[in-house]
Amino acid sequence: MLSVVLFFLNVNIMSTIEREQIQTEIIRIFSEQFEIENPGPDEDLRDVHGFDSIDAIELLGEIESLLKSELTRSEKKAAMEIRTIDQILDYIESLAKTRS
Amino acid sequence: MTRRVVITGCSSITPVGHGRDDILAHLTRGVSGVRKLKHDDLYSKYIDAGVFGTVDYSVDYDFSRRDRKTMGPVSYYACQVAKEVLEMADPGEDFITSGRMGVAFGSTHGSPLVQRKLYQALFDDTYTGYSSIKAVDYLKFMVHTTAVNITKMFGITGRVISSSTACTTSSQSIGFGYEMIKYGMQDAMLCGGADEYDLSTVAVFDNLMACSTDFNETPHLTPRPFDRDRDGLVVGEGAGAVLLESYDSARKRGADILAEVIGFSCNNNGGDLVLPNRNGITQTIKLGLKDAAVSPDAVDFISAHATATKHGDAIEAQATGSVYGKSPMVSGLKSYTGHTMGSCGVIESIMTLYMMQEGFIAPTLNLDNVDEKCAMIQHVREIIEADIRIAGIQNFAFGGVNTCLFLKKP
Numbered sequence: 001m002l003s004v005v006l007f008f009l010n011v012n013i014m015s016t017i018e019r020e021q022i023q024t025e026i027i028r029i030f031s032e033q034f035e036i037e038n039p040g041p042d043e044d045l046r047d048v049h050g051f052d053s054i055d056a057i058e059l060l061g062e063i064e065s066l067l068k069s070e071l072t073r074s075e076k077k078a079a080m081e082i083r084t085i086d087q088i089l090d091y092i093e094s095l096a097k098t099r100s
Numbered sequence: 101m102t103r104r105v106v107i108t109g110c111s112s113i114t115p116v117g118h119g120r121d122d123i124l125a126h127l128t129r130g131v132s133g134v135r136k137l138k139h140d141d142l143y144s145k146y147i148d149a150g151v152f153g154t155v156d157y158s159v160d161y162d163f164s165r166r167d168r169k170t171m172g173p174v175s176y177y178a179c180q181v182a183k184e185v186l187e188m189a190d191p192g193e194d195f196i197t198s199g200r201m202g203v204a205f206g207s208t209h210g211s212p213l214v215q216r217k218l219y220q221a222l223f224d225d226t227y228t229g230y231s232s233i234k235a236v237d238y239l240k241f242m243v244h245t246t247a248v249n250i251t252k253m254f255g256i257t258g259r260v261i262s263s264s265t266a267c268t269t270s271s272q273s274i275g276f277g278y279e280m281i282k283y284g285m286q287d288a289m290l291c292g293g294a295d296e297y298d299l300s301t302v303a304v305f306d307n308l309m310a311c312s313t314d315f316n317e318t319p320h321l322t323p324r325p326f327d328r329d330r331d332g333l334v335v336g337e338g339a340g341a342v343l344l345e346s347y348d349s350a351r352k353r354g355a356d357i358l359a360e361v362i363g364f365s366c367n368n369n370g371g372d373l374v375l376p377n378r379n380g381i382t383q384t385i386k387l388g389l390k391d392a393a394v395s396p397d398a399v400d401f402i403s404a405h406a407t408a409t410k411h412g413d414a415i416e417a418q419a420t421g422s423v424y425g426k427s428p429m430v431s432g433l434k435s436y437t438g439h440t441m442g443s444c445g446v447i448e449s450i451m452t453l454y455m456m457q458e459g460f461i462a463p464t465l466n467l468d469n470v471d472e473k474c475a476m477i478q479h480v481r482e483i484i485e486a487d488i489r490i491a492g493i494q495n496f497a498f499g500g501v502n503t504c505l506f507l508k509k510p
Contacts, residue, residue: 002221035165048168053452054169054170054235054236054239055169056237057234057235058236061231061234064231065228070227070231
Protein backbone atom coordinates (compact mmCIF):
# COMPACT_ATOMS: atom_id res chain seq x y z
CA MET A 1 0.00 0.00 0.00
CA LEU A 2 2.80 2.39 0.83
CA SER A 3 4.24 1.80 -2.60
CA VAL A 4 0.96 2.92 -4.11
CA VAL A 5 1.01 6.00 -1.95
CA LEU A 6 4.60 6.70 -2.84
CA PHE A 7 3.74 6.34 -6.50
CA PHE A 8 1.47 9.32 -6.02
CA LEU A 9 4.24 11.05 -4.15
CA ASN A 10 6.46 10.45 -7.13
CA VAL A 11 4.08 12.37 -9.34
CA ASN A 12 4.01 15.01 -6.65
CA ILE A 13 0.34 14.77 -5.70
CA MET A 14 0.45 15.37 -1.99
CA SER A 15 -2.60 16.10 0.08
CA THR A 16 -3.48 15.84 3.73
CA ILE A 17 -5.18 12.51 3.15
CA GLU A 18 -2.09 11.03 1.50
CA ARG A 19 0.09 12.16 4.35
CA GLU A 20 -2.28 10.41 6.71
CA GLN A 21 -2.04 7.27 4.59
CA ILE A 22 1.74 7.41 4.73
CA GLN A 23 1.53 7.89 8.46
CA THR A 24 -0.64 4.80 8.73
CA GLU A 25 1.95 2.79 6.83
CA ILE A 26 4.82 4.16 8.89
CA ILE A 27 2.98 3.28 12.08
CA ARG A 28 2.48 -0.23 10.69
CA ILE A 29 6.19 -0.54 9.88
CA PHE A 30 7.09 0.66 13.36
CA SER A 31 4.80 -1.93 14.86
CA GLU A 32 5.90 -4.86 12.70
CA GLN A 33 9.58 -4.07 12.25
CA PHE A 34 10.47 -2.24 15.41
CA GLU A 35 7.80 -3.41 17.86
CA ILE A 36 7.01 0.22 18.64
CA GLU A 37 3.25 0.63 18.98
CA ASN A 38 1.47 3.85 18.03
CA PRO A 39 4.24 6.37 18.59
CA GLY A 40 2.91 9.88 18.89
CA PRO A 41 3.69 12.21 15.97
CA ASP A 42 5.93 14.42 18.09
CA GLU A 43 7.37 11.88 20.49
CA ASP A 44 11.14 11.61 20.54
CA LEU A 45 11.61 8.14 19.09
CA ARG A 46 14.99 7.64 20.68
CA ASP A 47 14.15 8.86 24.16
CA VAL A 48 10.66 7.41 24.39
CA HIS A 49 10.97 4.23 22.32
CA GLY A 50 14.70 3.43 22.12
CA PHE A 51 14.74 3.90 18.34
CA ASP A 52 18.47 4.13 17.71
CA SER A 53 20.82 4.72 14.78
CA ILE A 54 20.70 1.06 13.75
CA ASP A 55 16.92 1.26 13.59
CA ALA A 56 17.17 4.46 11.55
CA ILE A 57 19.38 2.69 9.00
CA GLU A 58 16.90 -0.18 8.83
CA LEU A 59 14.08 2.31 8.24
CA LEU A 60 16.04 3.92 5.41
CA GLY A 61 16.29 0.52 3.78
CA GLU A 62 12.52 0.20 3.97
CA ILE A 63 12.09 3.64 2.45
CA GLU A 64 14.56 2.89 -0.35
CA SER A 65 12.84 -0.32 -1.33
CA LEU A 66 9.44 1.32 -1.25
CA LEU A 67 10.62 4.29 -3.30
CA LYS A 68 12.47 1.90 -5.58
CA SER A 69 15.18 4.51 -5.50
CA GLU A 70 18.61 4.76 -3.93
CA LEU A 71 19.12 7.45 -1.35
CA THR A 72 22.18 9.62 -1.69
CA ARG A 73 24.71 9.80 1.11
CA SER A 74 23.60 13.33 1.98
CA GLU A 75 19.96 12.20 2.08
CA LYS A 76 20.93 9.39 4.43
CA LYS A 77 22.93 11.75 6.62
CA ALA A 78 19.96 14.09 6.82
CA ALA A 79 17.87 11.23 8.13
CA MET A 80 20.18 10.81 11.10
CA GLU A 81 18.74 14.01 12.58
CA ILE A 82 15.18 12.69 12.48
CA ARG A 83 13.64 12.19 15.92
CA THR A 84 9.86 12.03 15.41
CA ILE A 85 7.21 10.45 13.23
CA ASP A 86 6.28 13.86 11.88
CA GLN A 87 9.88 14.41 10.81
CA ILE A 88 9.86 11.03 9.06
CA LEU A 89 6.77 12.07 7.09
CA ASP A 90 8.41 15.37 6.19
CA TYR A 91 11.50 13.48 5.09
CA ILE A 92 9.52 11.15 2.83
CA GLU A 93 7.70 14.11 1.33
CA SER A 94 10.97 15.85 0.54
CA LEU A 95 12.39 12.67 -1.04
CA ALA A 96 9.32 12.34 -3.20
CA LYS A 97 9.56 15.93 -4.37
CA THR A 98 13.18 15.54 -5.45
CA ARG A 99 12.22 12.45 -7.43
CA SER A 100 9.09 13.82 -9.07
CA MET B 101 49.73 -12.81 45.41
CA THR B 102 47.13 -14.85 43.59
CA ARG B 103 43.48 -15.42 44.40
CA ARG B 104 41.32 -18.53 44.51
CA VAL B 105 38.64 -18.74 41.84
CA VAL B 106 35.26 -20.42 42.28
CA ILE B 107 32.19 -21.18 40.19
CA THR B 108 28.97 -19.71 41.58
CA GLY B 109 26.60 -20.29 38.68
CA CYS B 110 26.30 -22.51 35.63
CA SER B 111 23.82 -23.25 32.87
CA SER B 112 23.81 -24.91 29.50
CA ILE B 113 21.66 -25.65 26.48
CA THR B 114 22.79 -28.96 25.05
CA PRO B 115 21.67 -31.82 22.84
CA VAL B 116 20.95 -33.70 26.08
CA GLY B 117 18.81 -31.03 27.61
CA HIS B 118 18.57 -27.55 28.98
CA GLY B 119 19.62 -27.16 32.57
CA ARG B 120 20.67 -29.44 35.37
CA ASP B 121 17.74 -31.84 35.66
CA ASP B 122 17.52 -32.59 31.94
CA ILE B 123 21.23 -33.16 31.58
CA LEU B 124 21.48 -35.36 34.67
CA ALA B 125 18.55 -37.44 33.41
CA HIS B 126 20.40 -38.13 30.16
CA LEU B 127 23.73 -38.83 31.86
CA THR B 128 22.29 -41.21 34.43
CA ARG B 129 20.15 -43.08 31.91
CA GLY B 130 22.74 -43.19 29.16
CA VAL B 131 20.62 -41.32 26.64
CA SER B 132 22.25 -39.73 23.60
CA GLY B 133 21.26 -36.37 22.08
CA VAL B 134 22.49 -37.25 18.59
CA ARG B 135 19.78 -37.06 15.94
CA LYS B 136 19.47 -37.33 12.19
CA LEU B 137 20.87 -34.34 10.32
CA LYS B 138 18.26 -31.75 9.35
CA HIS B 139 18.37 -30.94 5.67
CA ASP B 140 18.89 -27.42 4.40
CA ASP B 141 18.51 -25.88 0.97
CA LEU B 142 22.21 -25.72 0.31
CA TYR B 143 24.64 -28.57 0.68
CA SER B 144 23.14 -31.12 3.04
CA LYS B 145 22.50 -33.24 -0.06
CA TYR B 146 26.25 -33.58 -0.57
CA ILE B 147 27.20 -34.29 3.05
CA ASP B 148 27.83 -37.95 3.79
CA ALA B 149 27.34 -37.54 7.53
CA GLY B 150 23.70 -37.97 8.45
CA VAL B 151 23.80 -37.18 12.15
CA PHE B 152 24.05 -34.09 14.35
CA GLY B 153 24.13 -33.36 18.08
CA THR B 154 20.85 -31.52 18.00
CA VAL B 155 19.03 -29.20 20.37
CA ASP B 156 15.65 -30.65 19.41
CA TYR B 157 13.50 -28.75 21.89
CA SER B 158 12.35 -25.17 22.01
CA VAL B 159 13.89 -22.63 24.35
CA ASP B 160 11.61 -19.95 25.78
CA TYR B 161 13.41 -16.71 25.12
CA ASP B 162 12.18 -13.50 26.70
CA PHE B 163 14.41 -10.88 25.14
CA SER B 164 13.32 -7.36 24.26
CA ARG B 165 13.66 -6.14 20.70
CA ARG B 166 16.36 -3.77 21.87
CA ASP B 167 18.43 -6.84 22.64
CA ARG B 168 17.19 -9.11 19.86
CA LYS B 169 18.03 -6.76 17.02
CA THR B 170 21.76 -7.46 17.27
CA MET B 171 21.48 -11.19 17.97
CA GLY B 172 21.86 -14.10 15.59
CA PRO B 173 20.93 -17.62 16.73
CA VAL B 174 24.30 -18.09 18.41
CA SER B 175 23.72 -15.04 20.61
CA TYR B 176 20.26 -16.24 21.57
CA TYR B 177 21.94 -19.33 22.99
CA ALA B 178 24.70 -17.31 24.64
CA CYS B 179 22.47 -14.68 26.21
CA GLN B 180 20.01 -17.28 27.50
CA VAL B 181 22.64 -19.28 29.38
CA ALA B 182 24.26 -16.05 30.59
CA LYS B 183 20.90 -14.87 31.88
CA GLU B 184 20.31 -18.14 33.69
CA VAL B 185 23.77 -18.07 35.24
CA LEU B 186 23.29 -14.54 36.56
CA GLU B 187 19.88 -15.50 37.94
CA MET B 188 21.43 -18.51 39.65
CA ALA B 189 24.51 -16.81 41.07
CA ASP B 190 22.63 -13.57 41.79
CA PRO B 191 25.65 -11.29 42.12
CA GLY B 192 23.44 -8.19 42.11
CA GLU B 193 23.13 -5.46 39.51
CA ASP B 194 25.61 -3.16 41.21
CA PHE B 195 28.31 -5.82 40.97
CA ILE B 196 27.40 -6.80 37.42
CA THR B 197 27.73 -3.22 36.20
CA SER B 198 30.63 -2.20 38.45
CA GLY B 199 33.41 -2.85 35.96
CA ARG B 200 34.77 -5.55 38.27
CA MET B 201 32.92 -8.20 36.26
CA GLY B 202 33.97 -9.06 32.72
CA VAL B 203 32.92 -11.46 30.01
CA ALA B 204 34.91 -14.22 28.33
CA PHE B 205 32.66 -15.77 25.74
CA GLY B 206 33.11 -16.99 22.19
CA SER B 207 31.94 -19.12 19.33
CA THR B 208 33.60 -20.93 16.46
CA HIS B 209 32.71 -18.32 13.86
CA GLY B 210 29.91 -16.09 15.05
CA SER B 211 26.61 -16.76 13.34
CA PRO B 212 26.97 -18.76 10.11
CA LEU B 213 23.24 -18.44 9.44
CA VAL B 214 23.56 -14.65 9.25
CA GLN B 215 26.88 -14.88 7.40
CA ARG B 216 25.14 -16.85 4.68
CA LYS B 217 23.09 -13.74 3.91
CA LEU B 218 26.29 -11.68 3.55
CA TYR B 219 27.85 -14.23 1.23
CA GLN B 220 24.74 -14.18 -0.94
CA ALA B 221 25.07 -10.40 -1.21
CA LEU B 222 28.71 -10.72 -2.27
CA PHE B 223 27.54 -12.51 -5.41
CA ASP B 224 24.84 -9.94 -6.19
CA ASP B 225 26.36 -6.91 -7.93
CA THR B 226 23.16 -4.88 -7.85
CA TYR B 227 22.48 -2.01 -5.50
CA THR B 228 19.91 -4.22 -3.80
CA GLY B 229 22.66 -6.71 -3.02
CA TYR B 230 24.96 -3.97 -1.76
CA SER B 231 22.33 -2.29 0.37
CA SER B 232 21.33 -5.61 1.95
CA ILE B 233 24.63 -5.58 3.86
CA LYS B 234 23.58 -4.06 7.15
CA ALA B 235 25.45 -2.93 10.22
CA VAL B 236 23.02 -4.94 12.25
CA ASP B 237 23.98 -8.09 10.36
CA TYR B 238 27.63 -7.58 11.24
CA LEU B 239 26.68 -7.25 14.89
CA LYS B 240 24.83 -10.55 14.59
CA PHE B 241 27.56 -12.55 12.89
CA MET B 242 30.86 -11.08 14.06
CA VAL B 243 33.19 -13.36 15.95
CA HIS B 244 32.64 -11.60 19.28
CA THR B 245 28.88 -11.31 18.86
CA THR B 246 28.14 -13.59 21.82
CA ALA B 247 30.37 -11.71 24.27
CA VAL B 248 29.15 -8.23 23.46
CA ASN B 249 25.48 -9.12 23.22
CA ILE B 250 25.90 -10.42 26.76
CA THR B 251 27.58 -7.19 27.90
CA LYS B 252 24.82 -5.16 26.26
CA MET B 253 21.96 -7.19 27.72
CA PHE B 254 23.24 -7.05 31.30
CA GLY B 255 25.22 -3.79 31.31
CA ILE B 256 28.53 -5.51 32.01
CA THR B 257 31.36 -2.99 31.80
CA GLY B 258 34.48 -5.01 32.61
CA ARG B 259 36.94 -6.70 30.30
CA VAL B 260 35.85 -8.58 27.20
CA ILE B 261 37.70 -11.63 25.93
CA SER B 262 36.24 -13.40 22.93
CA SER B 263 38.20 -16.48 22.14
CA SER B 264 37.43 -18.15 18.83
CA THR B 265 39.64 -21.19 18.72
CA ALA B 266 37.22 -23.81 17.46
CA CYS B 267 36.96 -26.67 19.93
CA THR B 268 38.90 -24.87 22.68
CA THR B 269 36.84 -21.68 22.48
CA SER B 270 34.95 -22.08 25.73
CA SER B 271 37.65 -23.92 27.66
CA GLN B 272 39.83 -20.92 26.87
CA SER B 273 37.00 -18.65 28.00
CA ILE B 274 36.96 -20.37 31.39
CA GLY B 275 40.73 -20.53 31.56
CA PHE B 276 41.32 -16.92 30.60
CA GLY B 277 38.50 -15.83 32.93
CA TYR B 278 40.11 -17.82 35.72
CA GLU B 279 43.43 -16.07 35.09
CA MET B 280 41.74 -12.64 35.05
CA ILE B 281 40.48 -13.27 38.57
CA LYS B 282 43.44 -15.24 39.86
CA TYR B 283 45.80 -12.40 39.02
CA GLY B 284 43.50 -9.65 40.24
CA MET B 285 42.45 -8.05 36.96
CA GLN B 286 38.74 -8.69 37.59
CA ASP B 287 36.67 -9.93 40.53
CA ALA B 288 34.26 -11.96 38.41
CA MET B 289 34.04 -13.24 34.84
CA LEU B 290 31.03 -14.62 33.01
CA CYS B 291 32.59 -17.31 30.84
CA GLY B 292 31.44 -19.72 28.18
CA GLY B 293 30.78 -20.44 24.55
CA ALA B 294 28.05 -21.17 22.06
CA ASP B 295 27.56 -22.50 18.58
CA GLU B 296 24.36 -22.62 16.55
CA TYR B 297 23.11 -25.34 14.22
CA ASP B 298 25.44 -25.09 11.26
CA LEU B 299 26.13 -27.39 8.36
CA SER B 300 29.20 -25.54 7.11
CA THR B 301 31.11 -26.99 10.06
CA VAL B 302 29.79 -30.43 9.18
CA ALA B 303 30.93 -29.90 5.60
CA VAL B 304 34.46 -29.01 6.73
CA PHE B 305 34.84 -32.19 8.75
CA ASP B 306 32.93 -34.27 6.22
CA ASN B 307 35.31 -33.23 3.45
CA LEU B 308 38.19 -34.13 5.74
CA MET B 309 36.67 -37.60 6.10
CA ALA B 310 36.52 -36.92 9.84
CA CYS B 311 32.75 -37.23 10.33
CA SER B 312 30.94 -40.36 11.42
CA THR B 313 28.93 -41.81 8.54
CA ASP B 314 28.40 -45.48 9.45
CA PHE B 315 25.52 -44.84 11.85
CA ASN B 316 23.31 -42.45 9.91
CA GLU B 317 20.27 -44.63 10.50
CA THR B 318 21.08 -45.23 14.17
CA PRO B 319 22.25 -41.82 15.43
CA HIS B 320 22.38 -42.85 19.09
CA LEU B 321 25.17 -45.32 18.27
CA THR B 322 27.60 -42.56 17.32
CA PRO B 323 29.98 -40.99 18.19
CA ARG B 324 31.91 -43.87 19.76
CA PRO B 325 34.89 -42.42 21.63
CA PHE B 326 37.73 -44.89 22.17
CA ASP B 327 35.70 -47.73 20.65
CA ARG B 328 37.24 -50.09 18.13
CA ASP B 329 34.50 -49.27 15.63
CA ARG B 330 34.50 -45.48 16.00
CA ASP B 331 34.29 -43.78 12.64
CA GLY B 332 34.55 -40.08 13.36
CA LEU B 333 33.03 -37.13 15.10
CA VAL B 334 29.45 -35.88 15.15
CA VAL B 335 29.08 -32.11 14.95
CA GLY B 336 26.64 -30.61 17.43
CA GLU B 337 25.27 -27.33 18.76
CA GLY B 338 24.74 -25.78 22.14
CA ALA B 339 25.88 -23.27 24.71
CA GLY B 340 27.12 -23.10 28.25
CA ALA B 341 28.13 -20.47 30.75
CA VAL B 342 29.66 -20.31 34.20
CA LEU B 343 30.15 -17.40 36.54
CA LEU B 344 33.63 -17.32 38.02
CA GLU B 345 34.32 -15.21 41.08
CA SER B 346 37.14 -14.72 43.47
CA TYR B 347 36.70 -16.99 46.46
CA ASP B 348 36.73 -14.02 48.82
CA SER B 349 34.06 -12.20 46.83
CA ALA B 350 31.82 -15.27 46.77
CA ARG B 351 32.25 -15.91 50.49
CA LYS B 352 31.69 -12.28 51.37
CA ARG B 353 28.33 -12.15 49.65
CA GLY B 354 27.31 -15.61 50.83
CA ALA B 355 27.13 -17.18 47.38
CA ASP B 356 26.85 -20.94 46.91
CA ILE B 357 30.19 -22.26 45.69
CA LEU B 358 29.64 -25.01 43.15
CA ALA B 359 33.30 -25.84 42.47
CA GLU B 360 36.72 -24.28 42.51
CA VAL B 361 38.80 -23.79 39.38
CA ILE B 362 42.27 -24.75 40.56
CA GLY B 363 44.22 -24.94 37.33
CA PHE B 364 44.37 -24.11 33.65
CA SER B 365 46.86 -24.65 30.89
CA CYS B 366 46.95 -23.75 27.23
CA ASN B 367 49.62 -24.37 24.67
CA ASN B 368 50.08 -24.96 20.97
CA ASN B 369 51.55 -27.89 19.12
CA GLY B 370 53.75 -25.48 17.19
CA GLY B 371 53.29 -27.27 13.92
CA ASP B 372 50.49 -29.01 12.08
CA LEU B 373 47.12 -27.26 12.34
CA VAL B 374 44.99 -30.39 12.06
CA LEU B 375 46.76 -33.47 13.37
CA PRO B 376 46.63 -34.14 17.12
CA ASN B 377 50.03 -34.08 18.73
CA ARG B 378 50.93 -36.39 21.58
CA ASN B 379 53.77 -34.24 22.87
CA GLY B 380 51.64 -31.11 22.78
CA ILE B 381 48.78 -32.74 24.67
CA THR B 382 51.12 -34.33 27.20
CA GLN B 383 52.70 -30.98 27.86
CA THR B 384 49.29 -29.32 28.29
CA ILE B 385 48.27 -31.84 30.91
CA LYS B 386 51.55 -31.42 32.79
CA LEU B 387 51.28 -27.63 32.66
CA GLY B 388 47.73 -27.81 33.99
CA LEU B 389 48.72 -30.08 36.86
CA LYS B 390 51.54 -27.70 37.70
CA ASP B 391 49.19 -24.70 37.70
CA ALA B 392 46.74 -26.62 39.89
CA ALA B 393 49.60 -27.72 42.14
CA VAL B 394 48.32 -31.29 42.26
CA SER B 395 49.97 -34.57 41.43
CA PRO B 396 48.50 -36.88 38.79
CA ASP B 397 47.33 -39.39 41.38
CA ALA B 398 45.19 -36.70 43.04
CA VAL B 399 42.98 -36.46 39.96
CA ASP B 400 39.88 -38.65 40.19
CA PHE B 401 38.24 -38.05 36.83
CA ILE B 402 39.18 -36.92 33.34
CA SER B 403 36.64 -35.57 30.88
CA ALA B 404 38.46 -36.46 27.67
CA HIS B 405 38.14 -34.39 24.51
CA ALA B 406 37.44 -37.71 22.76
CA THR B 407 35.83 -36.71 19.49
CA ALA B 408 35.82 -40.32 18.25
CA THR B 409 38.21 -39.82 15.38
CA LYS B 410 40.58 -42.72 14.81
CA HIS B 411 43.75 -40.74 15.30
CA GLY B 412 42.62 -38.15 17.85
CA ASP B 413 41.30 -40.58 20.45
CA ALA B 414 44.40 -42.77 20.27
CA ILE B 415 46.76 -39.81 20.68
CA GLU B 416 44.73 -38.44 23.58
CA ALA B 417 44.60 -41.80 25.32
CA GLN B 418 48.36 -42.27 24.92
CA ALA B 419 49.15 -38.76 26.17
CA THR B 420 46.73 -39.07 29.08
CA GLY B 421 48.03 -42.52 29.97
CA SER B 422 51.62 -41.32 29.89
CA VAL B 423 50.87 -38.73 32.57
CA TYR B 424 48.24 -40.48 34.69
CA GLY B 425 48.59 -44.17 33.99
CA LYS B 426 45.33 -45.90 34.86
CA SER B 427 44.69 -43.82 37.95
CA PRO B 428 41.78 -41.46 37.08
CA MET B 429 38.50 -42.60 35.57
CA VAL B 430 38.06 -41.32 32.01
CA SER B 431 34.85 -40.60 30.09
CA GLY B 432 34.21 -39.07 26.70
CA LEU B 433 31.13 -36.91 27.23
CA LYS B 434 30.78 -36.10 23.54
CA SER B 435 29.29 -39.57 23.24
CA TYR B 436 26.13 -37.93 24.66
CA THR B 437 26.13 -34.58 22.88
CA GLY B 438 28.23 -34.92 19.78
CA HIS B 439 30.92 -32.30 19.34
CA THR B 440 29.31 -29.02 20.28
CA MET B 441 32.33 -27.15 18.91
CA GLY B 442 32.89 -23.78 20.60
CA SER B 443 30.71 -24.76 23.53
CA CYS B 444 32.13 -28.22 24.22
CA GLY B 445 34.63 -27.14 26.87
CA VAL B 446 32.10 -25.35 29.04
CA ILE B 447 29.37 -27.96 28.52
CA GLU B 448 31.74 -30.77 29.50
CA SER B 449 32.92 -28.72 32.50
CA ILE B 450 29.33 -28.28 33.64
CA MET B 451 28.54 -31.98 33.14
CA THR B 452 31.63 -32.79 35.20
CA LEU B 453 30.50 -30.36 37.88
CA TYR B 454 27.07 -32.05 38.03
CA MET B 455 28.68 -35.48 38.39
CA MET B 456 30.95 -34.05 41.10
CA GLN B 457 27.89 -32.82 42.96
CA GLU B 458 25.89 -36.02 42.52
CA GLY B 459 28.69 -38.50 43.18
CA PHE B 460 28.69 -40.51 39.99
CA ILE B 461 30.53 -40.83 36.69
CA ALA B 462 28.63 -41.31 33.47
CA PRO B 463 30.16 -43.86 31.13
CA THR B 464 31.36 -43.23 27.61
CA LEU B 465 28.41 -44.23 25.46
CA ASN B 466 28.91 -46.77 22.68
CA LEU B 467 32.21 -47.96 24.10
CA ASP B 468 31.49 -51.61 23.35
CA ASN B 469 35.03 -52.69 22.56
CA VAL B 470 37.93 -50.56 23.74
CA ASP B 471 40.40 -49.99 20.92
CA GLU B 472 43.74 -51.45 21.97
CA LYS B 473 45.34 -48.16 20.89
CA CYS B 474 43.24 -46.45 23.56
CA ALA B 475 43.51 -49.10 26.27
CA MET B 476 46.14 -47.47 28.46
CA ILE B 477 43.63 -45.38 30.47
CA GLN B 478 40.84 -46.29 32.90
CA HIS B 479 37.68 -46.12 30.80
CA VAL B 480 34.29 -45.78 32.43
CA ARG B 481 31.99 -48.22 30.66
CA GLU B 482 29.01 -48.24 32.97
CA ILE B 483 27.67 -45.69 35.40
CA ILE B 484 29.55 -45.80 38.69
CA GLU B 485 29.29 -44.12 42.05
CA ALA B 486 32.35 -41.99 42.57
CA ASP B 487 33.49 -39.15 44.77
CA ILE B 488 35.12 -36.79 42.29
CA ARG B 489 37.27 -34.44 44.34
CA ILE B 490 39.44 -33.19 41.48
CA ALA B 491 38.59 -33.44 37.78
CA GLY B 492 40.46 -32.53 34.63
CA ILE B 493 38.67 -31.35 31.48
CA GLN B 494 40.70 -31.75 28.30
CA ASN B 495 39.99 -30.03 24.99
CA PHE B 496 42.00 -29.76 21.79
CA ALA B 497 41.34 -27.72 18.67
CA PHE B 498 42.15 -27.25 15.04
CA GLY B 499 45.11 -24.92 14.93
CA GLY B 500 47.01 -27.09 17.38
CA VAL B 501 45.52 -25.41 20.46
CA ASN B 502 45.29 -27.54 23.60
CA THR B 503 43.71 -26.73 26.95
CA CYS B 504 43.32 -28.44 30.28
CA LEU B 505 41.11 -27.21 33.13
CA PHE B 506 41.05 -28.56 36.66
CA LEU B 507 38.00 -28.33 38.93
CA LYS B 508 37.91 -29.14 42.63
CA LYS B 509 34.93 -30.08 44.74
CA PRO B 510 34.26 -27.32 47.30
